[in-house]
Amino acid sequence: MTDLAIAASGLRKSYGDKTVLDGVDLAVPAGSIFALLGPNGAGKTTAVKILSTLIAPDPASGPIVVGGHDLATDPQAVRGAIGVTGQFSAVDGLITGEENMLLMADLHHLSKAEGRRVAAELLERFDLVEAAKKPASTYSGGMKRRLDIAMTLVGDPRIIFLDEPTTGLDPRSRHTMWQIIRRLVADGVTVFLTTQYLEEADELADRIAVLNDGKIAAEGTADELKRMIPGGHVRLRFTDPDAYRTAALALGEATADDDALALQIASDGSQRELRSILDWLDASGVQADELTVHTPDLDDVFFALTSSSAKPQEALR
Ligand SMILES: Nc1ncnc2c1ncn2[C@@H]1O[C@H](COP(=O)(O)OP(=O)(O)OP(=O)(O)O)[C@@H](O)[C@H]1O
Ligand SMILES: [Mg+2]
Numbered sequence: 239m240t241d242l243a244i245a246a247s248g249l250r251k252s253y254g255d256k257t258v259l260d261g262v263d264l265a266v267p268a269g270s271i272f273a274l275l276g277p278n279g280a281g282k283t284t285a286v287k288i289l290s291t292l293i294a295p296d297p298a299s300g301p302i303v304v305g306g307h308d309l310a311t312d313p314q315a316v317r318g319a320i321g322v323t324g325q326f327s328a329v330d331g332l333i334t335g336e337e338n339m340l341l342m343a344d345l346h347h348l349s350k351a352e353g354r355r356v357a358a359e360l361l362e363r364f365d366l367v368e369a370a371k372k373p374a375s376t377y378s379g380g381m382k383r384r385l386d387i388a389m390t391l392v393g394d395p396r397i398i399f400l401d402e403p404t405t406g407l408d409p410r411s412r413h414t415m416w417q418i419i420r421r422l423v424a425d426g427v428t429v430f431l432t433t434q435y436l437e438e439a440d441e442l443a444d445r446i447a448v449l450n451d452g453k454i455a456a457e458g459t460a461d462e463l464k465r466m467i468p469g470g471h472v473r474l475r476f477t478d479p480d481a482y483r484t485a486a487l488a489l490g491e492a493t494a495d496d497d498a499l500a501l502q503i504a505s506d507g508s509q510r511e512l513r514s515i516l517d518w519l520d521a522s523g524v525q526a527d528e529l530t531v532h533t534p535d536l537d538d539v540f541f542a543l544t545s546s547s548a549k550p551q552e553a554l555r
Contacts, residue, residue: 241267241268242265242266242267242268242303243266243267243268243269243270243304243305243396243397243428243430244264244265244266244272244289244303244304244305244397244428244430245264245265245266245301245302245303245304246262246263246264246265246289246299246300246301246302246303247263247264247300247301248261248262248263248298248299248300249261249262249263249264249285249288249295249299249300249302250262250295250296250298250299251281251284251288251293251295251296251299252296257452258281258284258452259281259284259285259288259295259452260451260452260453261452261453262281262285262449262452262453262454263454264285264289264447264454266428266430266445267428267444267445268396268428269423269426269427269428270423270428270429270444270445271419271423271428271429271431271442271443271444272428272429272430272431272443272444272445272446272447273431273432273433273438273439273442273443273445273446273447274286274430274431274432274433274447274449275432275433275434275436275439275446275447275448275449275540276432276434276448276449276450276544277434277450277544278434280449280450280451280544281449281452282401282402282432282449283324283325283401283432285432285449286322286324286325286399286401286430286432288302289302289304289309289399289430290304290316290317290320290322290399291309291313291316291317292322304316304319304320304397305319305320305396305397306319307319318393319395319396319397320395320396320397320398320399321390321391321393321395321397321398321399322390322398322399322401323386323387323389323390323398323399323400323401323403324401325401325402325405325432327382327383327386328386328389329374329377329382329385329386329389330374331373331374331375332373332374332375333373333374334370334371334372334373334374335361335366335369335370335371335372335374335377335381335385336357336361336370336371338374338385338389339356339357339360339361339370339385339388339389339392340353340354340357342357342389342392342393343356343357343392345392346392346393348392356392357392360388360391360392361388363388364384364385364387364388364418365384366381366384366385366388369381378411379406379407379411380407380408380410380411380414380415383403383404383407383411383415384414384415384418387400387403387415387418391422395427396426396427396428397427397428397429397430398422398427398428398429398430399430399431400419400429400430400431400432401431401432402431402432402433402434403415403419403431403433404416404433404435404438405433405434405435412438416438416441416442419431419442420442429442431443436535436536436537436539436540437536439460439536440460440535440536443460444459445457445458445459446458446459446460446463446536448463448539448540448543448544450543450544455543455544456539456543460536463536463539464534464535464536464538464539466539467534467538467539467542470504470505470506470507470531470532470533470534471502471503471504471505471532472502472503472505472507472511472512472515472529472530472531472532473500473501473502473503473528473529473530473532474492474500474501474502474503474515474519474526474528474529475498475499475500475526475527475528475529475530476499476500476501476525476526476527477499477527478525478527479499481524481525481526482499482500482501484522484524485501485519485522485524485526486501488518488522488524489501489503489518491503491504503515505531507531507532507533512531515529516529
């Protein structure tokens with residue numbers, strides 16, 4: 239337990255008769271990036287708020303330890319160890335970026351000189367020196383997000399929570415944010431992030447947990463999660479409706495998409511399986527216009543695990 243930055247078992251939270259978190263276990267090793275993945279309303283923000291002491295879990299919850307401190311008995315020590323960048327910006331638009339930073343320094347009881355030093359250093363690190371004297375309301379989304387994280391780092395937290403740090407950012411800003419997050423971890427910080435972007439979890443996270451229906455539907459490395467889903471297939475697309483119909487009749491086990499004139503055949507994408515599909519096409523004299531190999535990715539995992547109708551086990555079949 240000692241090298242876990244965050245450990246929670248049986249995390250529960252309900253609002254009235256709506257259960258949001260229904261017994262969630264989390265274990266985040268120190269110095270790693272952990273991604274909590276889930277669709278809208280899954281309870282990601284609720285989990286972040288509980289782990290960062292902003293709201294209380296239900297009394298029936300199990301123990302929660304953050305930064306070595308028991309959240310129930312020593313929330314103040316937890317607060318001292320963490321930084322939180324919420325889903326919605328904490329930036330005050332009416333004052334400048336620099337003033338926002340100095341305000342955070344005050345909140346952390348830094349001396350005036352120390353506050354100015356830390357603010358200047360972070361503004362520099364997050365490429366905000368030029369904008370520092372302008373009202374934050376004039377910043378772009380990416381700049382606001384960078385300022386938000388810079389503000390979180392004023393207190394030099396060892397564990398930081400980032401609730402959807404890249405939602406709404408363009409691809410370049412998103413990559414900048416990924417670099418920032420990687421650099422934090424290189425400095426030994428533990429990052430707990432939530433995201434709806436599978437690509438982001440794949441890029442960044444050492445471990446990923448998929449939250450669905452109040453429970454962790456799956457947990458593991460990106461590769462482990464991908465291996466759980468037999469989503470691999472070969473897709474054959476036709477432009478000639480006759481060729482499509484002939485192929486669909488002959489390939490009974492394929493999934494047919496009549497609108498797209500496409501057939502989908504479950505396959506691991508191996509050379510042997512591809513060869514047998516090509517041999518079969520040749521032998522039956524059918525000409526496919528396009529053949530694509532689809533290896534399962536985190537999108538498949540996400541859809542399989544978070545489809546509202548299917549239980550995870552059913553979706554995995
Ligand atoms: N204070 C509250 N009172 C009542 N219900 C709430 C409250 N806060 C959250 N909820 C409900 O809890 C559920 C989970 O909300 P939460 O904000 O944790 O989801 P999320 O995974 O962060 O979603 P998103 O991806 O949209 O940010 C939602 O159904 C939400 O309506
Ligand atoms: Mg949220």
